[in-house]
Amino acid sequence: MRDILEEVAGWHAEGTRFALATVVRTWKSSPRQPGASMAVAETGEAVGSVSGGCVEGAVYELAQEVLQTGVPAKQAYGIQDDDAFAVGLTCGGILEIFVEPVDVPRYPELPDVLAAVRGQHGLAVATVVEGPGDVGHRIVVGADTLSGSLGSADLDHSVAGIARGMLEHGTTGVVHVGENGEQRMDQLTVFVESFAPAPQMIVFGAIDFAGAVVRAGKFLGYRVTLCDARPVFATAKRFPDADEVVVDWPHRYLAGRDVDERTVLCVLTHDPKFDVPLLELALRSKAGYIGAMGSRRTHEDRLTRLREIGMDEQSLSRLSSPIGLDIGARTPEETAVSIVAEIIALASGGSGRRLSETGTAIHR
Known part of the structure; x- marks a missing residue:
């Protein structure tokens, strides 16, 4: 929703x-x-x-x-x-x-859901969609809040625990429980919709390509931060689509951020004094995607420098560099499409090939 x-x-x-x-x-x-x-x-x-x-x-x-x-x-x-x-x-x-x-009597918590989504506070909504009795009843579950009822206190408590686990992982789907919340029973089917905070995209490097990547990231639903150490280039005026523009050394800024498996890191600085300390931190983080811009020569030089500071091959294999898919991109906008296409493909297990050349399911 x-x-x-x-x-x-x-x-x-x-x-x-x-x-x-x-x-x-x-x-x-x-x-x-x-x-x-x-x-x-x-x-x-x-x-x-x-x-x-x-x-x-x-x-x-x-x-x-x-x-x-x-x-x-x-x-x-x-x-x-x-x-x-x-x-x-x-x-x-x-x-x-x-x-x-x-309507208002049936769903009085809807404004709270909207406020949580706007404020980047996670909520899950659990609704009974099948079973005896209270179909349509729901609870709205936060990290330490609970409102509404599915029909009984035991059922509410059981489903709230499940919903909080799903919210933590950003997953949405149905769960089956007993009429009083018993596990491994299936009298009730409950749909849990997670309104997790938007995933993070952090773009390093205040260049023209970064502006296009920021726009593409916003289009895909990320909360996008632009970071660069140069105050003359890292301005809200140059990057109006970013949720946040930060003037700081990239590695220092990343060291202070919470990074999870849904976080996307796009390193567009292609300058060793920025790249190497930043990528060392990035590759030791939980980030789901780490991409770095640069030519193949730049990439090889970057790998050499990272090996010299102790990065192992397993860590280096997480690096998408040169960043993006091979679609013949040249302009900033085309390059942004290439980058976000790679992000989507890696997250979903896509091959990056033309669909006309594959025989696998289109929607996984």
Whole structure:
């Protein structure tokens, strides 16, 4: 729901009822992942997408039914269904979608969810989507907060613990528990949507290519920081799309940052006095992606310098250098596409090859 949160929170504040359709499970080559949402207001307006266009028409009709009845509904759309071609889901995947009516009494915590997302504070929303009794009931779970109820204190406590674990890892999906929260039981299906803080992208080097990478990172949903030691170049005016512009020596700045497995580090300085101490820290960190700009000659020189200060081959293998995929990029914008394409490919296990030359699933 993150993509449409601002719109639905506006409806909520105005007192406009709406139906919220959310992808809760997928199989095979499904076009959207769990958490993708579409909302339909009682006025007929729709925002968001659950399938990239395949089943939106059918979901829109189901949402209108839910608004009329006030009863949540769960529907699967897939190629094996009799009406699969009628709704246009011909990609071979299967989507399970939960549609619930939303208004102020049913979801009083929605403004808190919006505030948490805006403030980069993690929250998870756990909703019963299948089982006896309280389908549609939810709890909103923070690191040390809990509001709402799934039906009982024991169930709330059990699911809150699961949700906090999923939030810590930034995962969204369904869990199965007993009616009182018992583990290894499956009377209830609960959908947990994690609103984890946006992952970090830190771009080092205030050059023209950095501006394009910053824009691309923002487009992909990262919280982007630009860092350079030169105050004349590292300015908010030159990098208006960055969430933060920092004037500091790159390695000193990185040493003071919390870096996790979702963090992306793009080293665009290609100057040994900046690169080597910075990359030494980066390669010892938990960062999920570490890329460095430069020619192949620069790369070999960089590796030599890193080996001289004790970096082993396993650590060096984490370095994406020269940075990006081979797409023939030349301009800053093309280079940014090359870089973020590599980031996406490594995170998702993609090959980076043309889809027309592969036989693997398009959506993993």
